[in-house]
Amino acid sequence: MANRYKFTALLLACCAVVALFxxxxxxxxxxxxxxxxxxxxxxxxxxxxxxxxxxxxxxxxITNNRILTPSILGFDSLxxxxxxxxxxxxxxxxVVIAHPIINFLISxxxxxxxxxxxxxxxxxxxxxxxxxxxxxxxxxxSVFSSCANFLxxxxxxxxxxxxxxxxxxxxxxxxxxxxYWVSLPLVLCLWWLLRSAATLDVLWLGPDNATSLGxxxxxxxxxxxxxxxxxxxxxxxxxxxxxxxxxxxxxxxRQVFQWHQHKYLIIASGLLAVLLLVSGQWVVEKVLxxxxxxxxxxxxxxxxxxxxxxxxNKV
Amino acid sequence: MITLSKLNKTYGSQRVVNEASMAFEQxxxxxxxxxxxxxxxxxxxxxxxxxxxxxxxxxxxxxxLQDWDNAELAKTLSVLRQANNVNMRFSVxxxxxxxxxxxxxxxxxxxxxxxxxxxxxxxxxTLLQHKYLDQLSGGQRQMAFIAMxxxxxxxxxxxxxxxxxxxxxxxxxxxxVLRRLAHDFGKAVVIVIHDINFAASYADNLVAMKQxxxxxxxxxxxxxxxxxxxxxxxxxxxxxxxxxxxxCVYFG
Numbered sequence: 001m002a003n004r005y006k007f008t009a010l011l012l013a014c015c016a017v018v019a020l021f022x023x024x025x026x027x028x029x030x031x032x033x034x035x036x037x038x039x040x041x042x043x044x045x046x047x048x049x050x051x052x053x054x055x056x057x058x059x060x061x062i063t064n065n066r067i068l069t070p071s072i073l074g075f076d077s078l079x080x081x082x083x084x085x086x087x088x089x090x091x092x093x094x095v096v097i098a099h100p101i102i103n104f105l106i107s108x109x110x111x112x113x114x115x116x117x118x119x120x121x122x123x124x125x126x127x128x129x130x131x132x133x134x135x136x137x138x139x140x141x142s143v144f145s146s147c148a149n150f151l152x153x154x155x156x157x158x159x160x161x162x163x164x165x166x167x168x169x170x171x172x173x174x175x176x177x178x179x180y181w182v183s184l185p186l187v188l189c190l191w192w193l194l195r196s197a198a199t200l201d202v203l204w205l206g207p208d209n210a211t212s213l214g215x216x217x218x219x220x221x222x223x224x225x226x227x228x229x230x231x232x233x234x235x236x237x238x239x240x241x242x243x244x245x246x247x248x249x250x251x252x253x254r255q256v257f258q259w260h261q262h263k264y265l266i267i268a269s270g271l272l273a274v275l276l277l278v279s280g281q282w283v284v285e286k287v288l289x290x291x292x293x294x295x296x297x298x299x300x301x302x303x304x305x306x307x308x309x310x311x312x313n314k315v
Numbered sequence: 316m317i318t319l320s321k322l323n324k325t326y327g328s329q330r331v332v333n334e335a336s337m338a339f340e341q342x343x344x345x346x347x348x349x350x351x352x353x354x355x356x357x358x359x360x361x362x363x364x365x366x367x368x369x370x371x372x373x374x375x376x377x378x379x380l381q382d383w384d385n386a387e388l389a390k391t392l393s394v395l396r397q398a399n400n401v402n403m404r405f406s407v408x409x410x411x412x413x414x415x416x417x418x419x420x421x422x423x424x425x426x427x428x429x430x431x432x433x434x435x436x437x438x439x440x441t442l443l444q445h446k447y448l449d450q451l452s453g454g455q456r457q458m459a460f461i462a463m464x465x466x467x468x469x470x471x472x473x474x475x476x477x478x479x480x481x482x483x484x485x486x487x488x489x490x491x492v493l494r495r496l497a498h499d500f501g502k503a504v505v506i507v508i509h510d511i512n513f514a515a516s517y518a519d520n521l522v523a524m525k526q527x528x529x530x531x532x533x534x535x536x537x538x539x540x541x542x543x544x545x546x547x548x549x550x551x552x553x554x555x556x557x558x559x560x561x562x563c564v565y566f567g
Contacts, residue, residue: 064402198421204403205413208365208396213467214389214417260403 003257007268010256014275018042021278024286040176044238045281047179047186048171049245049273051235053253054193054266055228056246061203061262062221063130066254067309069246070232072134074141075111076241081144082107083166084151092162100175104182104237111233116226123222130221168240170293171281182234189227190266196220197263204260242295244302249273251309316340317362317471317503322371324357324527331357333527335371341470344497344504346518348511350548353524355507356397356475362505363394363473375471389417393464394473399456401448407459408444411435414466434466437492454485461489465496472496474506478513486510490517515539515561523547535561 022038056069086096086106095102118140122133152160193200199220202210207217236242253269280294317339324332332354339345339362347355360366362373364380373380375392383391393414401410411434415427423431435441438458448456457477464472474493478486494517497504508514514521514535521538523530525547531538539561544552553564 066402198416201421202413202416204405205401206399208360208394209399209413209463211365211385212363212389212392212394212464213413214386216385258404260405260409 003259003264006256007264010268010271010275014271014278017275017278017282021282040179041171041174041281042278043183044174044179045171045277046274047183048235048239048242049249049277050190050270051186051231052242052246053249053269053273054190055231055235056250057253057262057265057269058193058200058224059228059246060250061200062224063134064203064206066251067247068134069244069250070228071241071246072141073115073137073229073232074144075115075232075236077141077145077148078111078114079107079236079241080167081148081151082110083163084148084155087155087159087163088151092159097162101178101181104175104178107237108233111236112229115229115233119222119225119229123218166240168293168295170240170295171277172284172290172293174239178238182238186231186234189231192227193224193266194263196223197261197266200224200262201260240295242298244306245273245277245298248298248302248305249276251305316376317505318374319358319362320372320374322358322361322373323369324354324361324366325369331527332361335524335527335529337522337529337532339471339503339505340520341503342497342501343519344493344506344517345520345522346514347505347507347522347524348509348514348547349524349530352526354527355524358524359473359475359505359507360394360396363392364388365394365396386417389467389469391469392471392473393467393469394475395460395464395477396475397479399460405448406445407440407448407451407462408435410448410459411440411444411462411466414463414468417467430466430468434462437465437495438462439488454481457481458485458489461492465492469502471503472505474504476507476509478508478510486513493517511539511544511563511565515563539563 021042022035026034059070060066060068083097086094086103090096092098096106097103118136119133122136152163155163199215202213202215203217203220205213210217210220249269249272253265253272256272257264257268259265259268277294280297284290284292284294284297319338320336322332322335323330331352335354335358347359349355357366361368364383364385375383375388408431411431412423412427414434415423415430419427432441435444438461440455440458440462443451443455448459451459457480461474461477464474472493477489477493481489490513493504493506496502497519506518508518518535520533521535522532523538523543530547531543539554541552541554544554544563544565548565550565550567555562555564
C-alpha cells in the first residue's frame with residue numbers, strides 16, 4: 001500500500017536528519033562535549049514536535065475542524081502575559097525569570113490552572129457547545145495579548161531584551177535538566193492519546209453516532225481538552241510560542257497519508273514534526289549562523305502555507 | 316423489551332413530548348408516525364439515550380436506562396439519526412467496521428470481520444465496500460450507515476427516518492432488511508417514518524403521535540383506521556385493502 005511506503009520514507013528521512021544533527025563533526029576527542037549539548041536539545045525538539053502535532057491533531061478532531069490549533073485558546077498570548085508580568089513585578093534578574101526551572105513551573109501552573117478553571121466553569125454549564133468555548137478562547141487570547149503589550153510598554157528597554165528572547169520559540173538555550181523532567185508527563189499524555197486512539201476515531205462520526213457506539217462524547221472531549229492543555233502548556237513553556245507549527249504538520253500529514261486512524265496519524269504527524277523541526281533547527285544553526293530563531297522560520301513558512309490552504313480551499 | 320412510561324420533554328416553554336408511554340417488542344418492527352412537530356424524533360432520541368428526558372422512566376431489558384453503562388448499552392442498543400455528515404474520508408467498509416467498536420474497541424477480530432462482511436452483504440454493498448463515501452449517491456450512503464448499525468448487531472435498533480430522501484427501490488430494500496432483522500433475527504426495530512404506506516406495509520406495530528401525545532398504538536390493523544388517521548393528520552383519509560396490504564389515499 002502506498003501509505004506504507006510513504007511512512008517508511010518519512011521514518012528514514014527522520015532518522016537521517018536526526019543522525020546528521022547529532023553526528024555532524026563528531027570526533028573521538030570532542031564527542032563528549034558535543035553530545036552533552038546536542039542530546040538535550042534534540043530531546044527538547046522531539047518532545048515539542050510530538051506534543052504540538054499530537055495536540056493539534058486531537059484538537060482538530062474534537063472541534064471537528066481542520067483549520068484550528070490549540071493556540072486559538074490563547075495559550076501563546078497567556079504565556080507572553082505571564083512572562084511580561086513577572087518582569088514588571090520582579091525584574092529580569094529575579095529568580096522567577098533567571099531560574100529556568102522556577103520560571104517553567106510558574107508558567108505551566110498558571111497556564112494549566114487558568115485553562116482548567118475556564119473548562120470547569122464552561123463544562124459545568126448546561127447546553128454548551130465547543131464553539132462557544134473557542135470563541136471565549138479567542139476573546140481571552142486577545143485580552144491577554146493586549147495586557148501583555150501594555151506591560152511591555154512599561155518595561156525598561158534593557159529588560160525588554162530579555163523578554164524578547166522569550167517571545168519567540170527557540171531551541172538555542174533549552175535547559176538540560178528541564179528537558180529530562182518534562183519528558184515523563186509528556187510521554188504519559190502521549191501514551192493516553194495513543195491508547196484512546198480508537199475512541200477518538202469514533203468521534204469522526206459525530207456526537208450521536210459516537211453515543212450509539214458507546215462513546216461518551218462530552219466526557220471524551222473534556223479529557224482530551226485536559227491532555228491538550230497539559231501538552232501545550234509544557235511545550236510552550238519549554239520552547240516558547242509556536243503559532244503555526246501544529247497546523248502545518250497536521251494538515252501536511254493529512255495530505256500525504258490517506259489515513260483516518262488516529263493511531264497512525266499521531267505517529268506520522270509526530271515524525272513529520274520531528275523532521276521539520278530538526279531540519280529547521282539545523283538550517284538556523286548551520287546556514288543562518290544563529291542569526292534568527294526557528295519560530296521566525298516556522299511562522300513564515302506556516303503563514304504562507306496557511307494562505308495556500310485558504311487559496312486552494314483545501315480546509 | 317423496552318418500556319417507556321410517561322416520558323416528558325420540554326424545550327423552553329414548549330412541551331414536545333407529553334406523558335408518552337409505549338413498549339417495543341423483540342421480533343417486531345414498530346413504526347412511530349405522526350405529523351411534523353409531533354415529538355416523534357425527540358421520543359426516539361430519548362428512548363435511545365441521545366437526549367435526556369425531563370421526567371418519566373425508560374427500562375431496557377428490565378434495567379432502568381440510568382443504570383446502564385454507556386459502553387455496555389452500545390452492545391444492546393443502536394441508534395441512527397437522520398443527518399449523518401462525516402467530513403472525513405472513509406471507505407464503506409471502514410464505516411461499517413465502526414459498528415464493531417462496542418464489541419472490540421477498534422481491534423477487529425475474525426468474528427468482527429465476518430459480521431462486517433455479513434452486514435455489507437445484507438445491504439447489498441459488497442461490491443461497493445472499497446469505495447469512499449463521498450463517491451456514493453445519497454441512497455448508497457444511507458445504506459452504508461444502516462449497514463454500520465446492522466454490523467453493531469444489537470438487540471434493539473432505532474432508526475430516525477431511514478427512508479429520508481431515498482428513491483422507491485432503496486426504500487423498499489431498506490425496509491426488507493429491517494423486516495428480516497426483526498422477523499428472522501428477533502430484534503426490536505423502531506423507526507420514525509413519514510410515509511404511512513411504507514409503515515403500513517412493513518411495520519408490525521404502529522404508534523401514532525400528535526402534539527407530543529400518543530394518540531393511539533397497537534397493531535397496524537388497530538391503528539390504521541380512516542377515522543384515527545384523519546384525526547391525526549387533519550386531512551381526510553381513505554384506506555383501501557389491495558391484496559394483503561392496506562393502502563392509504565390522502566390526496567385531496
